[in-house]
Amino acid sequence: MRPGPAEEISAAIADGMIPAHVYGDPEVFELERRNLFPRTWVFLGHTSEIPHPGDFVLRRIVDDSFIVTRDDTGRIGVHLNMCLHRGMQVCRAEMGNTRMFRCPYHAWSYRNDGSLAGLPFHDEAYGGEEGLSRDRHRLVAPARVETYNGLMFAAVEDPGISLEDFLGDFRFYLDLYTAQSESGLELRGPQRWRVNANWKIGCENFVGDMYHTPYTHRSVVDIGLFREPKAHKRKEGVLYHCGVGGGTTYKLPPGDFTERMRYVGYPDIMIDRMAALWSEPQRRMVGDDGFMVSAATLFPNLSLVHNWPIVREGEDVVPFISLRQWHPVSATETEVLSWFAVDAEAPDDFKADSYKAYLMCFGSSGMFEQDDIENWVSITTAAAGSMAHRLQLNSRMGLLHDGGQVGRPLDDFPGPGFARVGYGEFNQRNWLQMWSRHLFPPGAGDTTGRDTGGER
Amino acid sequence: MTGTTSGSGGKFRTSLPHDDPRHLIAHHFLNEEAALLDAAAWHLWLELLTPDITYLMPVRVTTMADTDPSTLGTHARMDHFAEDLYSLRKRVERLSGGHAWTEDPPSRTRHLVTNVRTFTAETDPPVPEPTGVGAVVEVESALLLFRSRGDDRPPEFLSAGRRDLLRHTEHGWRLAHRSVTVDESVLRTQNLAILL
Ligand code: FES
Ligand SMILES: [Fe+2]
Numbered sequence: 219m220r221p222g223p224a225e226e227i228s229a230a231i232a233d234g235m236i237p238a239h240v241y242g243d244p245e246v247f248e249l250e251r252r253n254l255f256p257r258t259w260v261f262l263g264h265t266s267e268i269p270h271p272g273d274f275v276l277r278r279i280v281d282d283s284f285i286v287t288r289d290d291t292g293r294i295g296v297h298l299n300m301c302l303h304r305g306m307q308v309c310r311a312e313m314g315n316t317r318m319f320r321c322p323y324h325a326w327s328y329r330n331d332g333s334l335a336g337l338p339f340h341d342e343a344y345g346g347e348e349g350l351s352r353d354r355h356r357l358v359a360p361a362r363v364e365t366y367n368g369l370m371f372a373a374v375e376d377p378g379i380s381l382e383d384f385l386g387d388f389r390f391y392l393d394l395y396t397a398q399s400e401s402g403l404e405l406r407g408p409q410r411w412r413v414n415a416n417w418k419i420g421c422e423n424f425v426g427d428m429y430h431t432p433y434t435h436r437s438v439v440d441i442g443l444f445r446e447p448k449a450h451k452r453k454e455g456v457l458y459h460c461g462v463g464g465g466t467t468y469k470l471p472p473g474d475f476t477e478r479m480r481y482v483g484y485p486d487i488m489i490d491r492m493a494a495l496w497s498e499p500q501r502r503m504v505g506d507d508g509f510m511v512s513a514a515t516l517f518p519n520l521s522l523v524h525n526w527p528i529v530r531e532g533e534d535v536v537p538f539i540s541l542r543q544w545h546p547v548s549a550t551e552t553e554v555l556s557w558f559a560v561d562a563e564a565p566d567d568f569k570a571d572s573y574k575a576y577l578m579c580f581g582s583s584g585m586f587e588q589d590d591i592e593n594w595v596s597i598t599t600a601a602a603g604s605m606a607h608r609l610q611l612n613s614r615m616g617l618l619h620d621g622g623q624v625g626r627p628l629d630d631f632p633g634p635g636f637a638r639v640g641y642g643e644f645n646q647r648n649w650l651q652m653w654s655r656h657l658f659p660p661g662a663g664d665t666t667g668r669d670t671g672g673e674r
Numbered sequence: 675m676t677g678t679t680s681g682s683g684g685k686f687r688t689s690l691p692h693d694d695p696r697h698l699i700a701h702h703f704l705n706e707e708a709a710l711l712d713a714a715a716w717h718l719w720l721e722l723l724t725p726d727i728t729y730l731m732p733v734r735v736t737t738m739a740d741t742d743p744s745t746l747g748t749h750a751r752m753d754h755f756a757e758d759l760y761s762l763r764k765r766v767e768r769l770s771g772g773h774a775w776t777e778d779p780p781s782r783t784r785h786l787v788t789n790v791r792t793f794t795a796e797t798d799p800p801v802p803e804p805t806g807v808g809a810v811v812e813v814e815s816a817l818l819l820f821r822s823r824g825d826d827r828p829p830e831f832l833s834a835g836r837r838d839l840l841r842h843t844e845h846g847w848r849l850a851h852r853s854v855t856v857d858e859s860v861l862r863t864q865n866l867a868i869l870l
Contacts, residue, residue, distance in 0.1 A: 440771045588865040
């Protein structure tokens with residue numbers, strides 16, 4: 219029997235080659251829609267987006283719309299935006315505050331915890347509780363909803379693993395972005411826009427592509443947005459990969475923890491909080507080894523970025539953090555959701571400057587993002603062509619023909635997983651292998667999302 | 675006749691008549707500006723800005739009709755643009771530096787400016803002459819931006835309203851503030867490597 223597309227893709231990827239059509243093929247998208255997204259933890263938003271009882275935002279997992287609420291008791295809930303009666307979408311606003319979602323069709327109404335509160339003519343039409351018992355009806359929920367550092371995730375079907383276990387040791391790195399004080403992050407946004415690019419390309423770029431920075435982002439270096447022309451220094455950074463996530467770092471000039479945090483623009487009051495909150499190895503990664511987190515991706519489609527441009531003529535740099543989701547619309551279209559994120563306890567003037575730094579670099583108008591997405595749209599256009607079925611893209615950077623590797627993992631890196639200095643596509647290959655395992659239907663592949671046998 | 679009328683939608687301002695000198699100045703300014711933008715004359719465009727320019731484009735969101743009308747449809751905490759002269763200048767330097775790949779090949783744009791409505795703006799201290807140095811004019815316009823790139827992608831449109839403050843400086847009329855109210859919550863454009 220001829221192997222199916224999932225088998226062919228997996229075999230090529232195990233060898234570091236990527237069948238080009240995976241970035242533009244509706245058949246592959248259908249495998250992702252059916253087998254991947256319903257069966258892993260998917261990011262929905264951050265608790266700071268719904269701080270008060272009754273607050274809600276609307277978010278999607280592929281083509282399912284979910285209402286993410288904080289109910290009257292303060293609990294987070296996630297419910298499918300589909301009326302139990304005839305299927306109307308009960309919520310048509312993308313954000314707001316309400317105690318009740320009333321379906322516009324026949325006016326069944328649901329509390330903000332998803333339970334059915336009432337329906338018109340309950341007695342006359344249904345014979346009251348005997349015909350339709352209200353407390354046995356609530357909006358459909360995903361199998362699991364859990365949060366970590368305020369990041370809210372849902373799994374449509376039970377992935378058989380808790381969110382914490384899914385994140386595993388990647389939390390070491392995630393904390394550097396999301397836990398700079400006890401209060402954690404607050405998010406602004408998202409900006410949303412649609413681009414004619416396949417969703418996977420952004421994930422792979424952020425998980426480990428330090429190699430593109432010097433050329434793709436040449437223009438932002440040209441205009442002096444950074445303290446030092448640093449694009450060519452990219453190869454001095456470390457690539458790390460750990461379970462379901464991986465990312466890139468910059469190597470900072472000599473200094474201790476405080477000096478290096480100051481170098482990227484953090485004020486002392488924030489540095490003190492991070493020093494108190496972070497573990498000794500986390501502090502050592504920055505303070506002793508001088509590696510500062512930059513881009514990262516958490517499988518499947520959440521990326522993070524941290525950078526530090528100059529926001530005012532003649533002044534020092536200011537760091538910013540962005541969370542971004544590559545929301546799949548089709549094989550050739552992605553909706554980008556890009557949030558500005560900042561430590562909730564940061565001083566107000568830091569928050570204002572950091573926001574400015576974000577807008578200049580990332581998001582719909584960001585000067586980095588513009589050139590990134592230009593590449594991804596172009597790849598997707600080419601990958602949707604029929605010749606793409608005959609081409610395997612070379613994603614073997616760091617591998618030798620004889621199976622050996624260029625360089626080797628650091629053995630004294632303070633963080634979990636593995637890390638190595640310099641360019642390489644180790645992280646992209648790990649991401650792709652995780653992805654290809656999820657193309658198979660239940661039972662046919664490892665679907666726990668765990669990186670059970672990734673490349674090191 | 676400038677003033678306000680009250681209707682079912684609340685206060686609705688009436689603009690200056692179209693033969694008012696302030697309207698003629700504002701309309702002329704917007705057309706000249708659009709010509710510069712469509713010609714990618716970014717550096718000349720920068721010269722039209724006051725040093726204290728604020729240039730905003732808030733993110734629009736879909737909210738229910740009963741939401742507080744003052745924030746209706748606008749995400750109070752997020753923008754596509756929140757620029758000052760420094761960041762606008764950096765954007766222009768990037769676009770004209772030869773390495774902004776997303777604009778290479780460049781977009782072919784057409785800034786279609788219409789529905790121009792001009793209003794008197796108070797100044798402090800008041801200017802004796804309504805169009806003299808120091809005078810400020812408020813102008814609203816509708817913008818339809820057509821953008822085409824390459825030959826294998828469909829063109830993109832951005833529809834927006836703009837509210838500008840024009841100030842008469844000793845160098846001439848300059849843009850002191852712009853806020854762009856884009857008409858989509860999810861932009862259908864690859865990026866904002868353009869100016870509105
Ligand atoms: S479809 Fe919702 S009440 Fe009938
Ligand atoms: Fe990039």
